[in-house]
Amino acid sequence: MSRRLLIVGLVVLAGLGTTVRTAVASHESVSVLLPGDPLQGSRLFTGKGCLRCHAVHGVGGTAGPDLGRRVLNRPLLExxxxxxxHAPAMEHVFQEKRVPRPTFEPGEMASLLSFxxxxxxxxxxxDGAVGARLFSQKGCEICHSLGGKGGNLAPRLDTYGQYTSPLFLTAALWNRGKPMADAMRNRNIPRPTFQGTEIADLLAYTRSASGGTERIYVEPGKPKNGEALFGKKRCVECHSIGGHGGAVGPDLTTTLKGSLMRIAGSMWNHGPKMWAKMAERAIEVPALTTEEMSDLISYLYFFQFIDRPGDPRRGLVVYKEKRCGTCHAIRGVGEKVGPDLATGEKLDTSLEVITGMWNHAATMEEAMLGSNVAWPVxxxxxxxDLIAYLLQARGGAPRPAAASGPQPKGKGR
Ligand code: HEC
Ligand code: HEC
Ligand code: HEC
Ligand code: HEC
Incomplete structure (x- = not known):
């Protein structure tokens, strides 16, 4: 019960979302992002027993690796x-611990992957101790107080202790950034910048120093909303996304790296130059609610990890190298130990293929042991690539060259 609350708390820390980015992902074979709900995914993560073996940042089981280590910062299909x-190694622990092996519907798999x-x-x-040092080093305590200690030139920051996500802090920093910068200039205090996890450390300190017990969560951000906000808040007038948009600031698909907080940090760090450019163009510094901040940076985060479109030709090579054909046929050509992958039911989308593979992994492993086929990594x-090949073999899937729309003849990639 308390575990469940914890994991739900974790989930709502900041944002992802998996609604498809239309421009890139109009075709299923590209499957840049699968439609899924990370919040539902977190419930499945608990409900299907993943948490019994996996911890997330130290909370949960220990039979499998902690999934909060950043092994998962990669595209969805990866x-x-x-x-x-890892399915076979997991399988053995399932059996040992007598945990039933979870299976999924494609929609559930999408949510789980989103999570x-x-x-x-x-x-x-x-880290609260690091945050305490930063609060003093960065000069915050000259103007702000926390837990009764510090200056009184600016609002007390105790209320931020009730927020579970650094996003509240980053949104406030962005919105109050300009008057704060003025106050700093007036007092000859250098404007601090944030690197790495410093914002999260500051938040941890805020939470311990304020002693509050109330917890306010923010839902995972939705990149799709972020895309709309990027236009509505006029970011697009100065920034490009993949070459489309203004050129006053950098193309944000090429410069941004790292976690949500790093992206929020770089927005703060570049604030003064941005405000100057906004003033030149008579653009008001856009106010952002916490949700909007969350949606925007989830959108920007996402560009680091776009699945490159699968290539059916490379997929055929994978299919052969991994010896899928030892057991499967494609339109009657091949072996019949497993189902025909071109004509079998419910294998029409990448999600269905992924789900089918996962749900049948245990039987496949047995068959592989029997026929001396190594587990295909x-x-x-x-x-x-493999999915692109399988979908093409079914005849339904577009070729990858069509991923970004119809291409002029002779100018393919
Ligand atoms: C019975 C214990 C157990 C359960 C339940 C379990 N896993 Fe695992 N999982 C493991 C083990 C053990 C490994 C490491 C396997 C290896 O070393 O190859 C692993 C590895 C993984 C990895 C790879 C991690 C890495 O560091 O590369 C992922 C992702 C994963 N599991 C996701 C899940 C999900 C999602 C669920 C719930 C559907 C789940 N696991 C349920 C035991 C489990
Ligand atoms: C020179 C004084 C000064 C320093 C140093 C300073 N601030 Fe501020 N801060 C202000 C002022 C003034 C405001 C209110 C601005 C306004 O709304 O007009 C403010 C507002 C804020 C707010 C929004 C508060 C609210 O509830 O509206 C946050 C959060 C904040 N500061 C965090 C920080 C952090 C974290 C640091 C250290 C990295 C810091 N500040 C350093 C002067 C300062
Ligand atoms: C008037 C033009 C302008 C607008 C509008 C604008 N920016 Fe910027 N932005 C810039 C400039 C110029 C820089 C580079 C500043 C520097 O070099 O310090 C920048 C830098 C950034 C960076 C840091 C990039 C990096 O490489 O680390 C981020 C993130 C960012 N902007 C996000 C946004 C978002 C989100 C919006 C909309 C809410 C926005 N910007 C609106 C001009 C603008
Ligand atoms: C040693 C034999 C063997 C190998 C090699 C093998 N499979 Fe399978 N596969 C099976 C069997 C048997 C089933 C049916 C399992 C069941 O009924 O639970 C199956 C089921 C599947 C399914 C689910 C089909 C459905 O109808 O839901 C997919 C998808 C699949 N395999 C893909 C692959 C891919 C891709 C490869 C190569 C990376 C591969 N298989 C390699 C034996 C194998």
């Missing part, structure tokens, strides 16, 4: 690949 690769992807976007919880984009 995460599906990681899960697949795992979302875990990859978070930093570990901040899928690295990098191999899962995406």
């Amino acid at each position: 995460i599906a690949g990681v899960m697949w690769n 795992l992807y979302y875990l990859g976007s978070l930093d570990p919880p901040g 899928l690295k990098g984009g191999e899962m995406a």
Whole structure:
């Protein structure tokens, strides 16, 4: 029960979301992002027993690795690949511990993958002791007080202790950033910048120093909303996304790296130059609610980890190398130990293929042991390629060159 609350708390820390980015992902074979709900994914993570063996940042079981370590900061289909690769080792622990092996509907698999992807976007919880040092080093305490200690030139920061996510702090820092910068200039205090996990550390300190017990969560951000906000808040007038948009500031698909908090930190760090450019163009500094901040940076985070479109030709190579054909046929050509992958039911989308592979992994492993086939480990984009090949073999899938819309003849990639 308390575990469940904890994990739900974790989930709502910040944001992901997996609604499809239309421009890139209009085709299923590309499957840049699968439609899923990270919040539902977190419930499945608990409900299907993953938490019995896996911890997230130290909370949960220990039979499997802690999934809060940043192993999951990669594209969705690669995460599906990681899960697949570990299936046999997990299977053995399932049997040992007599935990029933969970199976999924495709929609559930989408949510679960969204949740795992979302875990990859978070930093570990901040360190309060480090935060306390930063609060003094960065000069915050000259103007602000916390737990009754510090200056009184600016609002007390105790209320921030009730927030579980550093996003509240980053949104406030952004919104109050300009008057704060003025106050600093007036007092000759250098404007601090934030690196790495410093914002999360500051939040951890705020929480311990304020002693509050109330907890206010924020829902995972939705990149789709972030995309709309990027236009509505006029970011697009200065920044490009993949070459589309303004050129006053950097193209944010090429410069931003790291977790949600790192992205929020770089927004703060570049604030003064941005405000100057906004003033030149008579653009008001856009106010952002916590949800909007969450949606916006989830959107920006997402570009680091776009699945490159799968390539059916490379997929065929993977299919052969991994010896799937030892047991499977494609349109009657091949062996019949397992179902025909071109004509079998419910294998029409990447999600269905991933789900089918996971749900049948135990039987497949047995068959593989029987026929001396090594467990096929899928690295990098191999899962995406394999899926592209299987979908094409079914005749339903577009070729990858069509991923970004119809291409002029002779100008393919
Ligand atoms: C009975 C224990 C057990 C359960 C339940 C379990 N796992 Fe695992 N999991 C493991 C073990 C053990 C490993 C490490 C396998 C290895 O070393 O190859 C692992 C590995 C993984 C990995 C790869 C992690 C890495 O560091 O590369 C992922 C992702 C994963 N599990 C996800 C899940 C999900 C999602 C669920 C719930 C559907 C789940 N696991 C349920 C035991 C379990
Ligand atoms: C030179 C004084 C000064 C320093 C140093 C300073 N601030 Fe501020 N801060 C202000 C002022 C003034 C405001 C109120 C601005 C306004 O709304 O007009 C403010 C507002 C805020 C707010 C929003 C508070 C609210 O409830 O509206 C937060 C959060 C905040 N500061 C955090 C910090 C942190 C964290 C640091 C250290 C990294 C810091 N400040 C350093 C002067 C300062
Ligand atoms: C008037 C032009 C302008 C607008 C509008 C604008 N920016 Fe910027 N932005 C810039 C400039 C210029 C820089 C680079 C500043 C520097 O070099 O310090 C920048 C830098 C950034 C960075 C840091 C990039 C990096 O490489 O680390 C982020 C993140 C960012 N902006 C996000 C946003 C978001 C989100 C919005 C909308 C809410 C926005 N910007 C609106 C001009 C703008
Ligand atoms: C040693 C034999 C063997 C190998 C090698 C093998 N499979 Fe299977 N596969 C099976 C069997 C048997 C089943 C049916 C399992 C069941 O009924 O639970 C199956 C089921 C599946 C399913 C689910 C089909 C459905 O109808 O839901 C998919 C998808 C699949 N395999 C893909 C692959 C891929 C991709 C490879 C290569 C990476 C592969 N298999 C390698 C034996 C194998």
